[in-house]
Amino acid sequence: MAMNQNAIHTLNMSRIEWLQERTKGLGGSDAGVVLGLNKYKTAFELWLEKTGQVEPQEIDSEAIYWGNEMENVVAKEFEKRTGKKVRRANFMFSHPNFPFIKANVDRMVVGESAVLECKTASAYLSKEWEGDEIPATYLVQVQHYLGVTGKEKAYIAVLIGGNRFVWKEIERDEELINMIFEAEKHFWTYHVEQNIPPELDGSSAAEQYLKEKYAMAEKDKEIVLPSEVKDLIEQYEQIKKDADLIKKAKTEIENKIKSELKEAEKGIVDSFIVTWKNQTQQRVDSKALKEKFPDIYQQVLKETSFRKFQIKEAK
Structure with missing residues (x-):
């Protein structure tokens, strides 16, 4: 399914410029957060980031370096195992109708209407990759990418525990893509653009938000709480x-x-x-x-x- 694309060239972007561009919309890694599938970040924390109330958590330069190096290793091993060729996209894609829905794809597969997502995982998480299993947050991430880029399929390759390599093929799922995009459109247009917080959760970010927003109590003020x-x-x-x-x-x-x-x-x-x-x-x-x-x-x-x-x- 072909889809017109709006894209920003990222090859010469600095890390700071790239991060600033990401704050202007929702990327694939945000999809699992919006849908409540991410174990490490909540929708409330994401809302704080996208509305500029907190700085996005950024890993240090050493971690960035090794993340890029391991992405290269995984991509090259995918080529060896499959005989396919991949190339860097060097673009940040945006959905033509909803420019706040963005995609930063790891690799494009040459000669196919396909993308490649590269991952590394701890050996303790190996069960999440057994058989046909793919962690839900990664599944919605690649379907998000397929929806934005218009590609027909995705491959996901993962190095588990530094010594086990797995790759899997994921077909485009139009129903799931629509569900993801509907959730993302609601999150962006309702919560981000109107600055309406998502439902409060048990995260430390939500606790800090309330602590700062209502720092001082009015002495002796008493109210009747809703039933x-x-x-x-x-x-x-x-x-x-x-x-x-x-x-x-x-x-x-x-x-x-x-x-x-x-x-x-x-x-x-x-x-x-x-x-x-x-x-x-x-x-x-x-x-x-x-x-x-x-x-x-x-x-x-x-x-x-x-x-x-x-x-x-x-x-």
Whole structure:
């Protein structure tokens, strides 16, 4: 399926210019976040980035270097294993009808209507790649690319644990592409352009957002909360009880394992390594400092202000 493309040449772009261009829309790696499939970033965190309220988290130059190097390794190995040829795209593509939907494709496959996405994965995640399996966030990423570029298929190649290479073919799925684009259009036009936050989640970014937005409470101000807050409070109390049970269960298991380790610092079973090591920390004894050096103690005191959240039942 051919599709007209709007594209920006990226070959001579600096890293900063490339990152700035990315903030103007949603790329393939954002698709899984918008759909709630990404384990490492939430839609709320993405909204903060795209509205310029926080700087996008950028990895250091060393990580960028090795990321590019491993992308090259994976692409070259794909060529060896398949006999296909690939080339860099050197363009940031945009959907012709929705310019905020963008695509930064790793490689184009020569002589085919296809793209190649290159990945590396930890050995601990190898089960996610067994058989025909592809992590959901990567599947929507490549379908996003197919939707933007108009290509018919994608290949995804991954180096797992540094010593296992896997590649898979992914056919264009029009229904999934439409679903992805509908979610992205809603996210961009409703949340980003109108600056309306997505539903708050449990991320530290959401917590920080509320902390900064409502830093100071109006003394003695009291409001009647909407009735649905009672359901949230009941959920909150139940989760607290469950958390206590989980903590006890976790401690019980830890104790049983520790009793097997005894004086050993390390234990091995199957593919798991368990350690119970001695560690030493040095901390200021504030009580002793206050008693022995009261003047110095007063000089180093630091006042902090915060809003304490608490739920208790009225009597």
